[in-house]
Amino acid sequence: MTDLRVQSLRSPIDVSEYLFRRLYEVGVRSVHGVPGDYNLVALDCLPKCGLRWVGSVNELNAAYATDGYARVKQIGALITTFGVGELSAINGVAGAFSEHIPVVHIVGYPSTLSQRDGMLLHHTLGNGDFNVFANMSAQISCQVAKLNSPSEIADQIDHVLRECWVHSRPVYITLPTDMVQAKVEGHRLCKPIDLSEPCNDPEKEDYVVDVIMKYLNAAKHPLLLIDACAIRHRVLAEVHELAEKSNLPIFVTPMGKGAVNEQHHNFGGVYAGNGSHPPEVKDMVESSDLIISIGALKSDFNTAGFSYRTSQLNSIDLHSDHCVVRYSTYPGVRMRGVLQKIASQIDPKKLSVRDTPRVRNEVKENHDTSTTITQSWFWPRLGEFLADQDIVITETGTANFGIWDTKFPVGVSALSQVLWGSIGWSVGACQGAALAARDMGVERRTILFVGDGSFQLTAQELSTMIRLGLNPIIFVICNEGFTIERFIHGMDATYNDIAKWDNQGLVDVFGGSGKARKVAVRTKDELNKLLVDPTFKAAEKMQFVEVHMPKKDAPRALVMTAEASAQTNAKRQ
Numbered sequence: 001m002t003d004l005r006v007q008s009l010r011s012p013i014d015v016s017e018y019l020f021r022r023l024y025e026v027g028v029r030s031v032h033g034v035p036g037d038y039n040l041v042a043l044d045c046l047p048k049c050g051l052r053w054v055g056s057v058n059e060l061n062a063a064y065a066t067d068g069y070a071r072v073k074q075i076g077a078l079i080t081t082f083g084v085g086e087l088s089a090i091n092g093v094a095g096a097f098s099e100h101i102p103v104v105h106i107v108g109y110p111s112t113l114s115q116r117d118g119m120l121l122h123h124t125l126g127n128g129d130f131n132v133f134a135n136m137s138a139q140i141s142c143q144v145a146k147l148n149s150p151s152e153i154a155d156q157i158d159h160v161l162r163e164c165w166v167h168s169r170p171v172y173i174t175l176p177t178d179m180v181q182a183k184v185e186g187h188r189l190c191k192p193i194d195l196s197e198p199c200n201d202p203e204k205e206d207y208v209v210d211v212i213m214k215y216l217n218a219a220k221h222p223l224l225l226i227d228a229c230a231i232r233h234r235v236l237a238e239v240h241e242l243a244e245k246s247n248l249p250i251f252v253t254p255m256g257k258g259a260v261n262e263q264h265h266n267f268g269g270v271y272a273g274n275g276s277h278p279p280e281v282k283d284m285v286e287s288s289d290l291i292i293s294i295g296a297l298k299s300d301f302n303t304a305g306f307s308y309r310t311s312q313l314n315s316i317d318l319h320s321d322h323c324v325v326r327y328s329t330y331p332g333v334r335m336r337g338v339l340q341k342i343a344s345q346i347d348p349k350k351l352s353v354r355d356t357p358r359v360r361n362e363v364k365e366n367h368d369t370s371t372t373i374t375q376s377w378f379w380p381r382l383g384e385f386l387a388d389q390d391i392v393i394t395e396t397g398t399a400n401f402g403i404w405d406t407k408f409p410v411g412v413s414a415l416s417q418v419l420w421g422s423i424g425w426s427v428g429a430c431q432g433a434a435l436a437a438r439d440m441g442v443e444r445r446t447i448l449f450v451g452d453g454s455f456q457l458t459a460q461e462l463s464t465m466i467r468l469g470l471n472p473i474i475f476v477i478c479n480e481g482f483t484i485e486r487f488i489h490g491m492d493a494t495y496n497d498i499a500k501w502d503n504q505g506l507v508d509v510f511g512g513s514g515k516a517r518k519v520a521v522r523t524k525d526e527l528n529k530l531l532v533d534p535t536f537k538a539a540e541k542m543q544f545v546e547v548h549m550p551k552k553d554a555p556r557a558l559v560m561t562a563e564a565s566a567q568t569n570a571k572r573q
Contacts, residue, residue: 013186015147015179016042019157020049021189023104026161028077029439030054030069032062032432034088036081038123039108042180043079051077054435054468056428057460059085063092063103064428064458070101071415071429072391072436074234075165077104083123086133090140092428095420096170097140100232100320103170104161105137111178112148134174142169150182158193165195168232168320200337208333209341211325212292212316216342217350219290224248225271227302228255228419229295230335233320236260238339239294246346248292249356251285254404254557255302256295258392258414262407268356270404273307275557277405280357286310293317294335299419301400304557305564361407371523373547375555378527379405382449385531386412391433391446395426397484398477399449401558413444423482424457426450431461434470445539446472453482453498463510465542473536473543476503480551487554487562488569507544516542 023031030052035043046053056062059080070076078093080086086107096103110121110130118128125132138144143163145156157173164171216222224246230239236259243250243266251271252259260267269281276282285291286309296317300306317324318335361383366376379402386392389411394403400416408414415433417425426448434446455476465472482496490496504518517536521527527547530536536543554562 009183009185011186012183014045014181015150015153015184016045016175016181017049018154018184018186018189019106019173019175020045020051022157022161022193023077024050025192026165026195027073027075028104029073030435031077031079032056032066032069033079034059034062034081034085036085036108038081038110038177039079039175041177042108042175054464056464059088060092061428061458061461061464063089063096064425065432065435065461065464066103067092067096067101067425068393068415068429068432069436070096070103070432072413072433073439075102075104076432077106079106079108081108081123082110083133086137090137091422092425093137093170094140095417095422095425098420099417100168100229101170102164102168104164104173105141105170106173106175107133109174109176112176113178115176134172137172140170141172142167143171145171146174147179148174148176150179150184153179153182154184154188158188162193162195166197197334197336200333204330204333205337205341208323208325208330208338209345212338212342213345215290215316215325216292216346220352221288221354222248222290222292222351223268223285223288224250225253225285225291225293225296226250226256226259227253227294227296229297229320230256231259231295233295233335235294235336235339238336238343242339242343242346245343245348246351247348247353248351249284249354251281253296253302254400255297255416255418257403257416258408258412261410262359262412263410266356267359269359272302272304272404272557273309275304275307275401275404275560277557278357278359284354284357289314291315294339295319297419300565300568301418301421301561304561305568307560307564359407362405371525373521373524373527373549375402375549375553376405377524378547378549379403379555381527381531383407385537386447387445387537388412389442389444391415391437391444393426393430393433393446393448395450395454396421396423397451397454397482398479398554398558399426399451401561402555403449404557405555423454427455427458427461430472430474431465431468431470434465434472435468438470446470448472448474450474450476451483452476452478452480452501452503455503456498456501459506460510462506462512466507466510466512466515471539471541471543473539473545475545475547477549478503478546479549479553483554484558484562486552487559488566491552503546504544507542512542516544518544520546520548522548
């Protein structure tokens with residue numbers, strides 16, 4: 001039966017080749033993962049499809065790196081082996097699902113025959129159940145494709161990759177060992193996968209736009225608030241067009257950092273309730289009679305502990321799959337089409353526009369006579385160091401919150417994991433982001449800010465960066481432990497302490513001797529001198545910087561949010 005089917009194919013190719021050529025088509029150039037006996041034969045096919053294999057030090061780091069790669073390249077791919085490998089990666093994939101990141105997770109599976117017979121194989125639970133891990137991943141994937149039947153596989157691959165792209169969320173693909181070299185119709189590759197979004201129903205879309213325009217033209221103090229899903233669902237071109245045509249004040253949330261040009265005259269700063277920056281942003285946003293919110297993810301850390309004081313009566317929320325206008329919800333009306341029509345219909349002369357607060361890096365305002373590097377001084381100072389088109393990765397903890405007070409140059413991409421908040425994510429994400437920039441053939445500095453506690457979870461990924469010849473600038477904030485946890489609970493508790501590492505020595509241990517610049521700074525003057533050094537700024541090789549800060553110092557936004565988080569944790573029914 002199989003032989004007859006293969007003869008009927010116009011251009012028979014292996015399943016693995018079909019899958020990998022489709023990955024290349026949608027934008028993937030480097031594939032992260034760890035080899036295992038159920039995926040080895042498939043890995044042999046990667047080079048012929050134009051894909052680079054990036055062997056990571058473990059599957060968790062590989063998942064974090066794929067997440068970072070996808071945030072820059074708009075999609076990423078991860079290959080693990082059945083059971084032990086995929087479960088090591090599942091935390092990173094869950095984070096990608098939480099934060100709307102398109103990750104293709106391919107798992108090398110035992111053969112379909114082994115599955116059918118319930119064989120007692122290694123990497124299984126010993127109970128003959130080969131679906132248990134797929135069932136776990138189904139909860140953190142927008143689509144699961146089990147490639148068990150050659151007659152269906154090509155359709156499955158095309159469909160699952162489209163779902164990954166359109167929904168901007170992970171998908172899970174099983175690739176059994178006996179399907180790797182099974183034949184499918186290669187001629188299908190002549191027709192690209194349709195990655196276009198579903199179109200809105202024209203009548204529904206026009207109705208929503210009409211209602212929005214009515215409220216917008218009547219508003220006395222309208223403004224735009226941009227959040228994470230505007231980035232994740234690729235509507236930034238529409239956002240920028242609307243901002244330019246309307247001249248409305250535009251603000252970002254913490255997760256929306258990097259979504260808009262912060263040098264633009266109508267950029268007003270970061271709105272995060274009580275954690276807003278500049279402080280006057282809070283009053284301006286909360287006194288607005290019309291907030292057009294685009295791609296909102298109103299999590300606790302993104303709102304400084306749910307400290308928003310806005311009314312739904314004054315809000316229009318645009319999302320990837322629905323819109324909410326005041327208290328009316330319109331399912332299936334996607335924000336892209338709505339934004340395009342609003343921009344085409346808007347008349348700036350009919351709008352009431354207020355001036356925005358002046359946003360700047362407040363270095364002088366946060367400078368004191370002490371030589372100590374403080375959080376309040378550090379983050380505005382970094383704003384003066386950043387350059388156009390930088391990629392900035394901030395770790396859960398002080399960096400995630402400190403960056404709120406940093407005004408970005410033009411074109412900066414900000415990567416953070418504010419919602420999922422898995423400590424250690426940023427080191428792997430830095431590797432993936434730097435590699436994605438190189439795969440795109442663009443000159444962009446990749447700059448990581450990570451605390452010494454978080455760094456210890458995933459420090460091994462330094463070795464992958466060194467092996468690949470990547471040149472990130474890595475700032476390790478050395479403040480003796482888990483600062484964010486200290487401010488939530490247990491300021492002096494031993495469980496928030498860490499062992500003291502020779503962090504700079506790790507660079508050599510992981511193969512970076514002579515390939516990286518290592519520096520430790522303990523004073524403002526030392527840091528200032530480093531940040532103006534032309535060689536350091538050029539970032540032509542990896543630069544590893546230990547920044548020593550006080551143990552009990554934290555960004556103002558972290559202190560506020562940690563207090564709110566502690567109160568939420570302590571609430572009882």
